[in-house]
Amino acid sequence: MKLERLISIIYMLLNNDVVSASELSCKYGVSQRTIYRDIEAICAAGIPVVSYQGVNGGYGIMKEYKMDKSLLSSDDIASLITLLKSTTTVFEDVRAHDTIQRLKTVQTENSRAPSLTMDLGSWRSYTSHLRTLHSAINARQLVHFHYMNAKDERQDRIVEPVSLLLKYDAWYLYGYCRSRDDYRVFKLTRMSKLAVLPELFERHHNIRTEDILSGGGKNQEQTEYAVIHFTAGSLATVLDEFYLDEKQFNEDGSLLLTIVKAIDTDWLIEKLLSFGEDAVVLEPQSLRQRIKDKIGKMLNRYEEV
Incomplete structure (x- = not known):
């Protein structure tokens, strides 16, 4: 739509010193004549667009008109841009891309490297x-x-x-x-x-x-307390999977993990079984029994081996 294109052009001009008519024409898929009319409409709305002649010429907006960069801190802007970029990699959200362009108009030129980086595209x-x-x-x-x-x-x-x-x-x-x-x-x-x-x-x-x-946990059986012993050879994976739970490191390099929050019991059993002999449930007895029953059923599958 024309209005959306005009708004997007304005932010393009705010975010760049000079933008050529051919660049705008290519970006929005319209003729240069249409871009000229768009620029006239933007000027008529009271936004001071400046025309630059020459090989590297094009259009820009007077520096005095650009947004005050003190509205948000550089860290605020960098974090917002990072979060929005991470969503565009997954959802291809044009609106999010336009929002990024707007945020860049108030980003200072000497902004340091972002302190936060995300890649939702990994899924x-x-x-x-x-x-x-x-x-x-x-x-x-x-x-x-x-x-x-x-x-x-x-x-x-x-x-x-x-x-x-x-x-x-x-x-x-x-x-x-x-x-x-x-x-x-x-x-x-x-x-x-x-x-x-x-x-x-x-x-x-x-x-x-x-x-x-x-949501989604109403019908799931949950364990709210468990004590699990892990051998020294599995600590890195334990820290990845149970990083928020209470941990006690033993002198022999093993680890004692205590869970004191509601957690899906089926998920916990499957996760503990993935550790094989490196994980042993000490408490509660009900969880030990469920894992024992699960292992028993697994062994029955291999009776003929």
């Missing part, structure tokens, strides 16, 4: 689902997918998508499940055959951020 296997769901959320369209629940049951779900959630090392969809007539959280890695339906939903989901962050 490459999720990218297609993330973009599809993000688009459906913005358009308020229903989505349909096959979902594998915690009981290993594959079910069809029709969902009114509300929000995407990045929690720990995984992406989730928070939405209103029409199949269950309630809000649910769905892990993206368990989705298949995701499709956006043409039907729009009219329900207004006035959900608090706290509700989204705490």
Whole structure:
């Protein structure tokens, strides 16, 4: 749309000393004649655009008109730009890119290297689902997918998508499940055959951020206390997986881990089994028994070996 193009051109001019008509024409996919008319419209709106002649000529905005760079600190701006850049790598959000251009207009020339760097694009296997769901959320369209629940049951779900959630090392969809007539959280890695339906939903989901962050755990069995002994050869992985839990390093190089918060029991058992003989649950007895039963079932699979 013309208005969006005009606003974007203004920020381009604010963010650069000189921008040529050919560069603007190429960026917005219009003729140079259209760019000339856009510049005239910007001038008519009271923004002082200056024309520079010559080989390196083009258009710029008077320095006195540019935004005061003291509105935000350089660290504030750098952090915001970093966060927005990380989302554009996944969602290809044009609006986020335009916001970055606006922020750069108040970034000082002597800004140091960013103290924060993020790469959400590392979830490459999720990218297609993330973009599809993000688009459906913005358009308020229903989505349909096959979902594998915690009981290993594959079910069809029709969902009114509300929000995407990045929690720990995984992406989730928070939405209103029409199949269950309630809000649910769905892990993206368990989705298949995701499709956006043409039907729009009219329900207004006035959900608090706290509700989204705490959702999805209502029906999960949780462990709120556990003491686990890890051998010295597994410490790096333990620190990666349980970095917020209480740790006691022993003289022999081993580690005693104490969990004093609610945690999904099934997830914890699977994680501890991945350590093999390097992890031993000391408490509680109920968790020790569940792991013993799990190992017993695994051994039964290899009776003929």
